Amino acid sequence: MAMKLGKPTRRQFLIAGGAAAGGALILGYAASGPSRRTLADNAAATEGERFVTAWLKIAPDNTVTVYVPHADMGQGTITALTMMAAEELDADWSLVRAEQAPAEPAFANESLGNEFVPGEGVPPMLKGVNAAAWYKVAKFMSLQITGGSMAVRYTGQHGMRTTGAAAKEMLIKAAAARWNCSPSECTAAMSAVTGPKGETATYGELAAEAAEYSPSANPKLKSRKDYTIVGTARPRFDIPGKVNGTAKYGVDAHLPGMLYAAVHLGPVSRSTVVSYDASEILSRRGVKKVVEFPAGVAVVADNYWRAKEAALALEVEFDAGEKANVSSETIFAAQAAALSGETEEDKEVGDAASAFAAEGADIVAAEYRVPYLAHACMEPMNCTVWIRDGKADVWVGVQDPLGTRARIADVTGIDFDNVTVHPMLLGGGFGRRIPLREGFFDFPSEIDWAAKIAMEVDAPVKLVYTRENDIQHDAYRPAVTSRIRAVVGADGYPTAYENLYVYKDDPLEAPHIPYGIENQSIRYTEVPTHIPRGPWRSVAHTQHTFFSESFIDELAHRAGKDPLDYRLALLRDKPRHAAVLRLAAEKAGWGRALPQGRHHGLAVQESFGTVVAEVAEISIEDGQPRIHRVTAAVDCGLVIHPDTAAQQIESGIIYGLTAALYGEIAIEDGAVVQTNFTDYEILHLSECPAIDVHFVGSDAPLGGLGEPATPVVSAAVSNAIFAATGNRIRQLPFKRHDLSQIRDKFAQAAD
Numbered sequence: 001m002a003m004k005l006g007k008p009t010r011r012q013f014l015i016a017g018g019a020a021a022g023g024a025l026i027l028g029y030a031a032s033g034p035s036r037r038t039l040a041d042n043a044a045a046t047e048g049e050r051f052v053t054a055w056l057k058i059a060p061d062n063t064v065t066v067y068v069p070h071a072d073m074g075q076g077t078i079t080a081l082t083m084m085a086a087e088e089l090d091a092d093w094s095l096v097r098a099e100q101a102p103a104e105p106a107f108a109n110e111s112l113g114n115e116f117v118p119g120e121g122v123p124p125m126l127k128g129v130n131a132a133a134w135y136k137v138a139k140f141m142s143l144q145i146t147g148g149s150m151a152v153r154y155t156g157q158h159g160m161r162t163t164g165a166a167a168k169e170m171l172i173k174a175a176a177a178r179w180n181c182s183p184s185e186c187t188a189a190m191s192a193v194t195g196p197k198g199e200t201a202t203y204g205e206l207a208a209e210a211a212e213y214s215p216s217a218n219p220k221l222k223s224r225k226d227y228t229i230v231g232t233a234r235p236r237f238d239i240p241g242k243v244n245g246t247a248k249y250g251v252d253a254h255l256p257g258m259l260y261a262a263v264h265l266g267p268v269s270r271s272t273v274v275s276y277d278a279s280e281i282l283s284r285r286g287v288k289k290v291v292e293f294p295a296g297v298a299v300v301a302d303n304y305w306r307a308k309e310a311a312l313a314l315e316v317e318f319d320a321g322e323k324a325n326v327s328s329e330t331i332f333a334a335q336a337a338a339l340s341g342e343t344e345e346d347k348e349v350g351d352a353a354s355a356f357a358a359e360g361a362d363i364v365a366a367e368y369r370v371p372y373l374a375h376a377c378m379e380p381m382n383c384t385v386w387i388r389d390g391k392a393d394v395w396v397g398v399q400d401p402l403g404t405r406a407r408i409a410d411v412t413g414i415d416f417d418n419v420t421v422h423p424m425l426l427g428g429g430f431g432r433r434i435p436l437r438e439g440f441f442d443f444p445s446e447i448d449w450a451a452k453i454a455m456e457v458d459a460p461v462k463l464v465y466t467r468e469n470d471i472q473h474d475a476y477r478p479a480v481t482s483r484i485r486a487v488v489g490a491d492g493y494p495t496a497y498e499n500l501y502v503y504k505d506d507p508l509e510a511p512h513i514p515y516g517i518e519n520q521s522i523r524y525t526e527v528p529t530h531i532p533r534g535p536w537r538s539v540a541h542t543q544h545t546f547f548s549e550s551f552i553d554e555l556a557h558r559a560g561k562d563p564l565d566y567r568l569a570l571l572r573d574k575p576r577h578a579a580v581l582r583l584a585a586e587k588a589g590w591g592r593a594l595p596q597g598r599h600h601g602l603a604v605q606e607s608f609g610t611v612v613a614e615v616a617e618i619s620i621e622d623g624q625p626r627i628h629r630v631t632a633a634v635d636c637g638l639v640i641h642p643d644t645a646a647q648q649i650e651s652g653i654i655y656g657l658t659a660a661l662y663g664e665i666a667i668e669d670g671a672v673v674q675t676n677f678t679d680y681e682i683l684h685l686s687e688c689p690a691i692d693v694h695f696v697g698s699d700a701p702l703g704g705l706g707e708p709a710t711p712v713v714s715a716a717v718s719n720a721i722f723a724a725t726g727n728r729i730r731q732l733p734f735k736r737h738d739l740s741q742i743r744d745k746f747a748q749a750a751d
Helices: 030-044 077-089 131-137 151-179 203-210 239-244 304-313 321-325 328-339 352-357 401-412 446-454 467-472 541-558 563-570 575-588 642-661 710-725
Strands: 025-027 056-058 064-068 096-100 187-189 192-194 200-202 259-265 272-276 287-293 296-301 316-319 344-349 363-370 382-388 391-396 419-423 461-464 480-488 494-502 519-525 599-607 610-621 624-635 690-695
Touching: 056 151, 056 203, 064 077, 077 096, 077 151, 151 187, 151 192, 151 203, 192 203, 200 203, 259 304, 259 446, 259 467, 272 287, 272 296, 287 304, 287 446, 296 304, 296 316, 296 446, 304 461, 328 480, 328 494, 352 480, 352 494, 352 519, 363 541, 382 446, 391 401, 391 446, 401 419, 401 446, 446 461, 480 541, 494 541, 541 563, 541 599, 541 642, 541 710, 563 575, 563 599, 575 599, 575 610, 575 624, 575 690, 599 710, 610 710, 624 642, 624 710, 642 690, 642 710
Parallel strands: 064 096, 259 461, 391 419, 494 519, 624 690
Antiparallel strands: 025 056, 056 064, 187 192, 192 200, 259 296, 272 316, 287 296, 344 519, 363 480, 382 391, 382 461, 480 494, 599 610, 610 624
8 A cells, every 4th residue: 555656647647448548447526527527638638548537546457546636744635535535436445555646637626616717606615715816826727725624524525435436336337238237236345346146347357348437426425334444544655655764755856967045035024135246155166056036035056055055145135115113013003903993894693782882781801812823844845946948847745736836837937738746745734835825825935936046047956945934934824913802691691792803814714603692793804014924724713712712711710600511501502512522521521620730721613614622731830831631522523534533633732732832923123033943932742741532423524634623722721721820811822921920710800
């Protein structure tokens, strides 16, 4: 079950019935329709061959290869999606292989919907996403995005399952025709079809004949009770290469005669180059060229160390303009002013305005803030580009290879069909390695700079960011302010809820609360800055879960009620939320005596179709929280791969703890203050808590797992801090607060 992650050649995807393709059958999501097949034909087929669809290949030797249109950043996507296709195919798992699909429109995410045209409707995958931004760059009408926890719940559910089921139907039809019987008399199992008289034929033997049939748009899917692959912990395809060192990441790209580029970027984002003197730099050993582009200057040399040292030594004058007067303080001051002005409607339920205006209304209010955050991927940002003979080849690990191909075409002016992207493994992504900028991001990336540099160099060139480049020139999770108020009734429960916040970012439902409060007013405002912002793991949920779950905890303590019971009373119409809360509380021992000095806090949130509740067990050491254990209960519908699913929850918790404890990108004089892991600290191994993960069996639609655990943990820990000290944390990260002073935790929470 080895997985090769290089880009397959186009010849690997030529399809035909019979001998033209060696008897292989390649199949993809049947609902692709004729135009998708025409697109594939144009991309891959030659005379005498025809492209059925994409994604699944059955070879004459009976091996099944699944081509996965998503990047695997360690989240196990390639294995999980392959399991879903193989399950519906009734394949022998020992004969199943996996490949990452190439950056071709024919192999785009089927979950986007079939063919779509920019501006004409929103595919299911993009609901709640800034679809206009994707459309703007997706001139080729197809995408290969890995993000938003979309892979399993969209491509897997609506693409891979259908692909496997449609292929099985075609194979059964081929067998029935061979044996002159009805397809209903044939059964498929373990990569073979059995006929009514005991005849058998392997999938490989039937592949050429099966290719003559058109795949069904609505094949019959298996019932969960019949699953034999999905729901089991199969060995992951990517692990052996990562263990033995053969796995190739973007930074591992190497070509004969390759040059290396390092950049000197302006400290203030969006500043421009005024002047520089490259004479001394060009005299250095190994330095080949100095290339200027809008945001900075690149040095190209025969090895990376020489390029980096020369770039650091290069004296460049930048013009930052008025942006040099911006700081974190001025940004938050602007947000506070904006929240006191006109706001726009996000969600209105009932009549919150009248409730707040009522005479004698008992109003509780609090203001929360979170800072900018960097992605801090372990693999440095990099991109290798070779431009020659009017064509471009790109080696890079990204979350959207097809989008990268379009981006390179846009930047270089080279025709899209003459750009080839070779997808590599990613050493972390978290939203950082999505190449699109226009509309969603709004500032060029290292991919743009690599392409511009390659246009000036007659050789392949690898651009590698230093850690300082990456931390100081990211597209950051936004800094956000939220003002929340509630009208509280005599019983201590809210009758009205208001949230005024900055930035209406994706997912659009992130500020919405699950609690049954009859009057709600959720409104937003925009406060533009020059700081680039982009998606960060769990996107807007990371801010709003901290805001709303901290506030609901404040209300519970103010009412003198147990935070678990208080939430459950407000979740009478949300059984999934109530179930995960009860399970997390039970497994964590909520309400039972804890070791001396330890305290519990909890939180719950639904994001990307998955409901997660977490209980944090903490103590206070040297004025800071020490997290001993996090207990998580998760309802994601069906669990595809149990081990990987648990690992994703664990990963999300650790990523969220890093942000809550330490994460902060501060702005001074218009520039990012932090430079490296010395001052943008990452959770250390010695600080990682024990993590218990429990899945709730549910018939709910498939939910995501890469992101939903991240936003909950900051609120759970913050609420535990209050339980321990009486200090209510309303601004992250925790490192900003000295928690050594114990306050009266029974005093009014929202003071």
